[in-house]
Amino acid sequence: MDRVDVVQPALFAMGIGLAAVWRSLGVEPAAVVGHSQGEVVAAVVSGALSLEQGALVVAARSQAVLACAGQGGMALIERPVAEVEERLAPFGEALSVAAVNTAGSTIISGEAEAIEEIVAQLSAEGVYARKINVDYASHNAQMDPLLPGLAERFADLKPGGPEVAFYSTVTDEVVAGPELDGGYWCRNLRQPVRFDRALERLLDDGHGVFVEISAHPVLSMPLTDGSAERGGIVVGSLSRNSGGLDQLLRNLSLLHVQGHDLDTDRVLGNGDVLPLPTYAFQRDPYWIATSKPSGDLRSVGLRASEHPWLGAVTGTAADDGYLFTGRLSLAEQPWLAEHAAFGTVLVPGTGLLELALTAAHHVGAERVEELTLLEPL
Known part of the structure; x- marks a missing residue:
């Protein structure tokens, strides 16, 4: 499962499956956004790519990246991108910005030794920095030799118009559909992921409830940080060591208690209907009003x-x-x-x-x- 050509198709299948489960429970997306290869899942869920086209993109890319395995690495640094770029300058072409999650969270990629060195430097200074468990450098110049072959494999892609709004982390736009061709997916692999810009636009357009469809909520923290000031609601789907339906239903209940309508018929099915009390519920507060004590102090x-x-x-x-x-x-x-x-x-x-x-x-x-x-x- 650690091999890129195994884990990426597995994550793709997980994302597609979870989206279908959420929809079966009555939760329909008004918009989709993806992070790196997660954009392929988003494109399929939106309807811009067919399932077969999305599977081709993920399989071909992960097989190509396998050739670069062992040559690079990636790391998360909890600092603004401008500050991170200054710290990367002494490393030259060995390191580059791979993704901007939020205004204060950045991912870098590049040569494995350089990743080790900068993480050690920043950690010694008290900056939160940690390696990501991959041995390749996506969104970095190491991907350049792969792009011509991928462009050839993607030449027959024919994306259509999305049924659900697709917010791109590559173009910073809401895509019309046809632009999600082979060239787009090559840029998606090579360019930095601007998740921060896509999130800002989503919030500007009134999207404030986020459901992460993944095996573990890796984006929930940047989503929460990036949307907290504007009242964003963020839930995951599954989590590590909690991969059952009960975990997904728990997250559905978190949506419900935060004000999102729940389609109880879809969730509970045709179960027994229990009689309620014949009187109206009394919704008055039960706290007893206290009087201020008086006396000779x-x-x-x-x-x-x-x-x-x-x-x-x-x-x-x-x-x-x-x-x-x-x-x-x-x-x-x-x-x-x-x-x-x-x-x-x-x-x-x-x-x-x-x-x-x-x-x-x-x-x-x-x-x-x-x-x-x-x-x-």
């Missing part, structure tokens, strides 16, 4: 604070410091609900600064020179 060694957020002030036993305590809640400060990000209410930084200033005034200081927030409250 001096009886427990505290002093009342005049600040609306701080309930009490007490001197600390170990030194001359003070401890300010209070409680924040939407029940007592409902206006806080207006300051939220991605569904989570956050205490404004200005409010925390104001608390620090109150403490400063209590001990005779005039101002707060610096306030660093490590994470939002």
Whole structure:
């Protein structure tokens, strides 16, 4: 399974099969995008290539690449492409950018020894860099000798118009179909994969729910990173050591709980229908509203604070410091609900600064020179 001419056709078959399973469960793609050889799967799923044409492309390419096995390698570097290109410059033609996954994630390829050297350098500097488990250099000059023969083998490809929008990582465009000819698949093997640009265009066009059809979710992290700020939803299909239907259904349920409609008839079939209670469901929150306690704080060694957020002030036993305590809640400060990000209410930084200033005034200081927030409250 480690041989490129075995694993790539296997991954192709897995992708095609998983796409069919997702569709059988009622999940239909509005668009497709692929990464490197994954574009062949995307082209078949979109309808631009027939299954036979897609199988030809994958088989021919993987057999050709086998001739380069043992001569190269690839690595993932979690840094922007511009920074990676600067680090590659001293290596000359030995290394090049193979793919740009997101704004901060880049893949390189090239000579095996050079890959080992740069990964060791970056790791020693604390940069996340790791080798990818391949012994060839896709999207690199090492592929150039293969292209004439592949172009000849692909000469009879006759792609059609896709039924599902196909977002290309080669042209950065939504393809019409005919351009997915033999020349395209040679460029797909040789040029850097611009997954970042395809993802940005997908998001711009309103596609925000991503299902990765693969044996293990290798793109879910860049998909999540690249779409998080715009509310993207990302799920996989299968995962390593979890290759059964239960794992796929688990991912289907993740789609469902994040707001994606589920076709229960397709998923559950014609099973028994259980009677529901005859009364309407009560969807009220069950949290009990709490009242703010009152009493003489001096009886427990505290002093009342005049600040609306701080309930009490007490001197600390170990030194001359003070401890300010209070409680924040939407029940007592409902206006806080207006300051939220991605569904989570956050205490404004200005409010925390104001608390620090109150403490400063209590001990005779005039101002707060610096306030660093490590994470939002």
